[in-house]
Amino acid sequence: MDLYAALLQPFVEFGFMRRALVACLALSLGSGPVGVLLVLRRMSLVGDALSHAVLSGAATAFMIAGLSFVAMSLGGFIAGLVVAMLSGAVARMTPQREDASFAAFCVISLALGVLIVSTHGSNIDLMHVLFGTILAVDDASLLLIVSVATLTLIMLAVFGRGLIVECFDPGFLRASGGPGAILHFVFLTLVVLNLVAGFHALGTLMAIGLMILPAAVSRFWAHEVAMLAALSSLIAFASGYVGLLFSYHANLASGPAIILVAGGVYIASFAFGSHGSLRAQFLMRRRLEA
Template identity: 50%
Template sequence: MLDSLLWWLTSPLDYGFMRRALAACIALSLTAPVIGVLLTLRGMSLMGEALSHAILPGVAVSFLLAGFSLPLMMLGGLIAGLVTVAMAGSISTISGLREDAAMASLFLVAMAAGVMVMSLSGSPLDLGHVLFGSILAVDTPTLLLVTLASSAVLITVAIAFRALVVECLDPGFLTLQGRHAGWFHALFMGLVVASLVIGFQTLGTLMAAGLMLLPATSARYWSRRLEGMIAIAVGVALASSVTGLLASYHLGLPSGPCIILLAGVGYLASLLAGPRGGLLQRWPPPRRRQCPALPRHRGGS
C-alpha cells in the first residue's frame, strides 16, 4: 500500500515537463492566495474575476502581432489589465458609479474583444490555450519568467504589506499618517493584475482567478487573523495544485480544471466544517432563551 502511494506521488516526477509544471504550481500557490486574501478583505472578490477576463484583449493582440511569445503576451495582458483598472476608476470618479459595477461592464466588452481578436488567428487551439491555459506545456524559459514575476509580486507585497492592510481597513487613517491612500489602492490593483497575468499561461484567463480566490475564501472559515488566513490560503492552494497536477497525470484529465476543482472542493469542505462560521457550527441553530412568565398581579378593590 505504501509502495503504491509512493509510486503515485513520485512517478510523474520522472518527466521534465511534470517537474516544471510542479515548480510553476508552487510559484503560483505562494503568490496568488496572498493577493486573494487581501482582495476578499476589501470585499472585491468579483473584481479579481473581472480582471482575469480583462487581460484577454492585450494577450490576444500580442499573440496576433508576435505569435506565441510569452513575455510579449504577458506584457500585453498587463497593459490591458492596468488600462481597464484605470478606466474603471475614472468612470467611478466621474459618474459616481461603484468601481466594481464599472469593472463588470468593462470586462464583458474586453472579453468579447479578446475572443474576437483571437478568432482572427484562425486557430481554435490557440484560443483554447489562452482561455484555459496549459500548465504541462511550461518550458524552462516560461518557468523562469513565472518564478521571477511571482517573486517580484511577493517582494512588493512584503515591502508595502502594512500600508496595504491599513488602506484596506481604514483609508482615512492612512491619509492621516501622511500617505496617500489612492496610491496604495492603485498599487494593489496593479499587483492583482500582475498576479493574474502570471497565472494565465498555466490556468488560462478564464480560471486564473480560481487559485487566487477559492483558497482565500476557504481560509476565512478557519481563521479570523490575517496571518492565519494567509497561511491557510497558501496551504489550500499548494494542496490543490500538487494533488490536481498528480491526478491529471494519472487519470488523463486536463490539469488546470483539476486544480481549480480541487480548490473548489476545499472551499466546500471549509464552508461545511470550518470552525469560523461553517454550516456545522451553526447547526442546530441555538435556541432562543425565553424569560420565565411573571405571575400576574391581582389587584383588589
C-alpha cells in the first residue's frame, strides 16, 4: 500500500469519510478551546457529568419523539443545561461543593439514561446515536456541528477575557464588580453545546474525550492560554484524522479509535512534553545536580 492509498485515498474516494473529516475539524475548533478552559478550571469531571446528562436527555427525547435529529439534540442540550443549573444552585444554596453536586447529578442522569437505553436497547438506531456514528454524519448533523463550532468561536472571541479572569481569579472579578455568574453560565452553556455537537459524531460517552484529552496534552507543551487553545484544536483534529484512517483501514469503530489516538498522544506528551513532563522534570533535576 503506498502513501496515497494509506493517507488520502479514503477521503478522496468516499463522501462519508470527507464528511467525517469535516465534522472532526469543526468539533476540534470548538471543543479544543472549551476543553482548555474546562481543564484549567479543574472541571474535567464536571464535563464528564454533563456528558452523561446529555446522554439521558437524548435518550428521553428518543423515547418521546423517536429517531428525530432535532428532538435528540434539543433533549441533550436541555438535560445538560438543567444539570449544570441544578448543580450550581445546590452548590450555592447548601454548603456542598460544586464537584460533589455535579457528581450526584451525574450518577442520577447516567442511571436514568441507562434505564431508558436498556428498555429500548435492541434498537440499532438508538445505539448508533448514543455511541457515535461519525461515519454516518448526515447533512443535518454536519450543519449542527459546524454551527456550534462557529458560535463557540464567536462567544470565545467576545467573552474570552472575562472567561479567563473568571477561571483564574474569580475573587478579583467579583471584587471588581464583574459579572461572574453570567460568565459561568456562558461557559457551561458552551460546554453543553459542544457536547451535543460531539455526541452526533462520537457518541455521548466519547464526546468528552475530544474536549479533555487535547487540552490535557497541550498543558505539557505550552504555557499561555491562546497557545493552549490553538494547540489543543490542532491535536484534536490530528487525532480525528489519524483515528479515521485507523478505523477505515483496520475496520474499527471510529469514535473510540479517534479518542484512543488522542489518548496515545496524551501518554507520549506526559512522558516527553516540554513543560512538566517526566522528561522535563528529569532534565531539570540533572541541570540542578550539575
